[in-house]
Amino acid sequence: MIDSLDTGLTLHGTWWWLLFWPPVLWFVRHTYQQTRPPISTAALLWLQLLRSLVFSMLLALLIAPILSYVLKQAEYPLVVTLIDNSQSMTIREAGTSRRQAVADSMSGGLGLALQRSVVGIFSDHPVRSTWSNVLGTPTSGQATNIGSALEQAPRWGTERQRLHAAVIISDGRYNLGDHPVAAAQELGVPIYALGVGSAIPPDDVQLVSVEPPGPMLSGHPAVLRIFLRQWGFTGRRAQIDVSLQDSVVASEVRRFADPGVLEQVDIPLPPMPAGLQSLSIRVASMEGEITHQNNVATTLVQVRPHRLNVLAVTGGASPDFAFLHRTLAADSSLTIQFFTHERGWIDNVDLSDLDVLILHDLSRQQFGAETARRVEQFVQTGGGLLFIAGDRQANSGGVVSSGLPLLVPTRPLKSASGPPVIGQHGQHPAIRHTDDTGSDWSRLPPLLGMASALERPAEGPVLLSVDSTPVAMAVTHGQGRLITTVGSGFWRLDLLASGVGETPQTIRRFWRQSVQWLGLPEATRKVRSTPEQAVVKHGQAAQLQIEVFDELMQPFSNADFNFTLNGEIHRPTIQRLGAGRYLASWPNLVPGSYSYELSATSQDVVLGDDRGEFSVAVQTLEMSDQRLDEEMLQQIAQATGGAYRSLARWPELAEKLSPPPSLDRETKHAAIEVAQSWWLFLIIGGLSIEWILRKRWGLL
Template structure:
């Protein structure tokens, strides 16, 4: 049954009033004419005027035309058949009764499908789907169309498709033939509970696995550091072996890193070996874990695993230099150490030109990326330290200056080259003030500590800190992000400045006692009634400044890498890119390219934008081998940064990692969905269940909406009626 319903965005009474008013206006307008025309002509002009007004009203009254179609849909049954490689394996087992038998999954599957009547089912319309890493809908059942060579098993994908088809089709029952070994996609158990269709599962295989030893995975840090040892854990499973002295090896490429022996015991399946691995050079290390191939082992294809590890020169390293012990030291150090992989060396001056242990060395400065001068120099500070900072600044490293009560600005003046200001004068008289963050700088990524305008409001409510009567002149290339406010007086003296010139950066905080931001900032969030309840405004600001100073064009601003380091042949290689600005805030609308290179061939792809600086997409399928990639991000034609790496395409062994059928999992899926579980050899029971299925027709309602407001043809009709009216009136000589 089909229905067409017209709905309006206005009340029905309002529509009725408009129609009546339109009729009244039309009647009044054409009740008498000058000159007088025949009655039939007045009626014609009135009808034309009325329809012109009506179509104009419809155009602006938000009407929706609903086409509703109800149809009777006959029920059908969907058969999902596992097409993965594990469905054709064959092995011999001996059970606890010492009875030997052969497990042949292909033979079991064939018998379960043919002897039960699945292959020739005709009581209701039947659809046959095969699934492995993906799924395909087939026509009539043909056993030859199943090659049982899928690299993975993903049951969620076909079930989700059926779930989405519920409104359009009448699927009355689902039968799944599988071993229950799901190694791809999410767990389908929750969807099975929500799908509203009974799922009948037919389990093939056996719970006793073949005699085999398997490397199931490598666990280590994705990022390693040169000359820094890191653990590499190799997980191993053993089935049916009782053997001592089995060799496990770890390789970096073709070079042996280390090897260990393990003792395999029958009845114990899980083993792990931990190696110490120390990278020696920057780049991408290919770690290969291998376990010895044993005699009578079911498969040797699963005796190794590979992992790619990125090796960088060092961690993010800061050097903090202070003229004397102050509370701000521990505050800044705590913020730095919140970031994993960061390291801070602290050098504090004591009486004279001496430093507390540890004492600074030239090598400490060479290895650092950011230098923090906290109340340094004082009157007795050695110039050598400032000379070292200046030399490293000229190499492209960054400086953060934080003033203190006893800072000697005259001693600092010769080194203004790496500061964002020029010194004018200073009086040691101390006063308190609050930071005044400028609204004009609201878009600056350093001030982006919370969404929208909340971040700037939080920063402008930070507790008071201290300052001497210091006067400076910002450099022309500097940006003043905040000034000072004393009481209700807004002063133009800079408080927070940044400076970027010829790829070198520095920042200055011209105030001290910033540790008070953390001590007093907790009550601030309640005062502001901010949704960002977890934010510590002062610490977030300091972290943004440090991130801006330490941001590396290649590593921090642009991060492009494959979604995993190991892909199998015929699998789509997928990449994810993250693009950030100078403070690592997300950048949208960038052009992100990935170039995959091997020998003399290369493939280039563009990653689609997801949002919030994230880009993701597939770049194609590749043959077995090692591949290098180069990722580049552009904005307005300018290169933001790049990333390089490596991935591996290999013959998949996911289907060779687990052989034990998961019958209990299949039973659970059937129970929660209202179906039943059968073993592969219970063909009579399966046939009886198929014959006893009683499925009912279903009324499928399809609704299509046509939004008529701002619908151009209506406006054209209205104009057409008014034009016809005007032409007729002119022809009749009406005023």
């Protein structure tokens, strides 16, 4: 707070009375110079002063001046400085860490420019600090959440201070939380970003991701696909080892190609025993690497004792069914039969021998009451159903009513306005692709047909949609599972996308993974859980999808939970998704393998329990990419009307980083006001004194 004092004089009467003051003073002087009898000079001076004072006070009453003073209080605007304190700030460039570069700048003029701002540090969450401690706090966190830091900034001021601007000092790499640009726009004030580090990556080898094979068969080999990226080691060779239970089961030597290019490496795996197997992949460390943390990854592989037995029935020949036929026939983990619908086919098939049944575009006549009853019984007792509705079914008015929770088109399909987009359940196994949540779908062409009117009798995770209209939905029904889809032209998505990266595999992968998910063995359990990701990078939250059912196998939405991780009580945060579905999250788990057990209860009554496994990889999010992300910092600044500079060029923003004080409060006070009645008493007193002196000195 800065205080300043100003004074002022205002006239409330008629200002031109001031013009009479000089002649009045001249008249008083002239009159007393003619006084008879003569008196002493001192006495004459006193009388002149008294008469002049009286006349001046009379004129002042006519003018009514007010002498006042104004107290002004100014305050420095609230500026919040956010300093990146994540692990990536320990990266050394040109012999100096990024954190040390910030400290060196602070010890110079930057520290003086920001000394009046409120300071905080952030990694995976923000913490308010002080300038005396901020640079002495050790780096922390396994991820960087810029959005959370920006959301917290306005809460660090006082009640009387409104946030004026924010300063962020960071390398710009965010890997946790909401998009920083959206959080910056919500802040509503300019953000001035200072970039730390270099956009040229340091020497490093990164194991970017691992794509495990689909379900393996016991006694059969498979291929593990990994993706590498390197800088500074072009032309060098590195050995890649795959280990199972601390024993190396496969190795591959790779010669690195161009820097920064994502390289695919396929590693043959030997036959492995049935069950869930944990594989560790390690790329040999290279001399001069900036870090070895991102050279290791872990993945889980499901090894099945036998192939899935699948039957696919179509209502008639079509390009969509031909595409489905080619896609599933190429999957060696399936034993699959295809045939076109014939009257009475359901009586000639033993559904109990099947793992998955596919019904492709059956008309209302082809999917009769008896067929619906037999199929529902198949699902209720643990079978998997892939139900695909197309033009034939829509044109026939849908299907007969059944207890199956199907997406049924009741009118002919209409042209889709855009490509399918991932629904609310983007991590569902049917559409999940390694670490990717399905962004390839947005690059596909539109479907030829989508539902114009839809019967949707049950709630469940929407996998794909177009303009909020479901295209695919996954539902648990009884002891079994089903995926129900509506649309036509899936073959076209694959054909027209053939020139866009890897996207031709997107729709094929959807059909294959849908069948694999439907064929997973599911016992009669009222509590079922599935890890969102079998392998979680250090710094990410480990999340678990949970479904709870009552005694009638109906979704139960008011369950409480007890959890253990590796035998110890470790309660996660629980989010209720509705329709008996829940999301459990454990943030900041240390790297390692985890086995969990959970039990669902209601009013102390145990509804059921489940167990499973997941892993937290040693590789952290922070070490996935160590480059300065200037583009991100520029977007944050531009979206808010701020500016971006590298840390070395901070003086160009000096005036913005340390804004001048602004007027906060102004109070006006009246000091002397010539308008009150007591001024009349002064005039009368002055005239009385003059009269007494005149009488004393013998004047008339």
